[in-house]
Amino acid sequence: MAAARPGLFGVAPRVWLMTFGHFVIDSYPALLFALLPIFVTRLNIDFTRAGVLATVLLTTSSVTQPAFGFLQDRYPKAPLASAGLLISGAALGLTGFVTTYPLMLVLVVVAGLGSAAFHPQAVSQAARASTARPGWGIAVFFTGGSTGTAAMTLTIVPAVMLFGPHATLITMVPAIIAAGLFTRAYRTWLKPIPAEHPAGLGHMRPVALPLAMLMAISILRSAVMTAYLTFLPALVVARTGSLTLGAFALAAFLFSGSIGALLGGIAANRVGGARVVLVSLVAGTVLLFPAPWLPGTALVPWMFVTGVLVFASEAQVTALAQGLLPDLVGVASSLMMGVGLGIGNLGAVLTGALADWRDLQLALTLTSILMLGAIAAAAVYVSSLPVRASPKLREA
Secondary structure, X not given: OOOOXXXXXXXXXXXXXXXXXXXXXXXXXXXXXXXXXXXXXXXXXXXXXXHHHHHHHXXXXXXXXXXXXXXXXXXXXXXXXXXHXXXXXXXXXXHHHOOOHHHHHHHHHHHHHHHHHHHHHHHHHHHHOOOOOHHHHHHHHHHHXXXXXXXXXXXXXXXXXXXXXXXXXXXXXXXXXXXXXXXXXHHHOOOOOOOOOOOOHHHHHHHHHHHHHHHHHHHHHHHHHHHHHHHHHHHHHHHHOOHHHHHHHHHHHHHHHHHHXXXXXXXXXXXXXXXXXXXXXXHHHHHHOOHHHOOHHHHHXXXXXXXXXXXXXXXXXHHHHHHHOOOOHHHHXXXXXXXHHHHHOOHHHHHXXXXXXXXXXXXXXXXXXXXXXXXXXXXXXXXXXXXXXXXXXXXX
């Protein structure tokens, strides 16, 4: 396979294309997050059912990824990414027309499947085009997701306030553009290199405990992050009455996540991924606990700083899992990014139920306690590594 030619900032053009697609596909959940206060009123639902919408969308897009990854390996030139962009964009672009809860559920399931179809193929292409600087290329790809969610948050709220809920239909345009660019690229799709000695699942047995701890970190951290992504705009609206300020708070959280992911990658090269994960979890937890009780105007800068800290560990958890299973990188990635994040997305339902029981501030505080479990799992991870391999893995 020919090496991908260098491009802007040392990132191959194909990686930029995959990053643009990631930007577009991950922008669509913002339609649900940023407009949740409107949907709660429009659909006449409580916070529990609102949390179910977010959980169904994110879980569907996560836990079904291994199936689409299998299809990607079997049929590398099947237009899965293009189809995923169009399906997800169409489904969530129609949410502004929905007036019943069951139909909204159908749309979020369809959108989740579209997102799941996109990610395995896109991340595979980004990785294969980043052989010269793999860490940097994948970091750029990952930042496209949170940046897209933040950008949509800042765009869709003013559009809906000006033109009404039907303005969500406009968001289908980026999906059409990205899908067209992806379709043109399929004729030059980079093919995988078959492994000479395929690894079996037996390779997982010696590292079962540290791998389980990384899975626990992924699940618990994801539960808290999903809760904030889902209910942060609603919290700000409840405190200030401003949907615009709620959108700014969510956008600050997401934009800072992009910065945190890049800084986490740089720090991991210097001090090791395990240290980055542990520091990220501890520092992020300290800032998350008081966040629901702060004045609404203070949440924007506070969530920006918090986002830098808590998102610094996201990519590193996956990288550490890949270090444990170097011959099963695809399996390791699916466990953390698919299964782990998918189960953790239940945090939105938990927080919604707690909010209906008492109030949203207390609900977010109680959900944040799960971060303590993630910190404990990180400590166990470090202590449970195989003795002969632990120095290398601690620096992964």
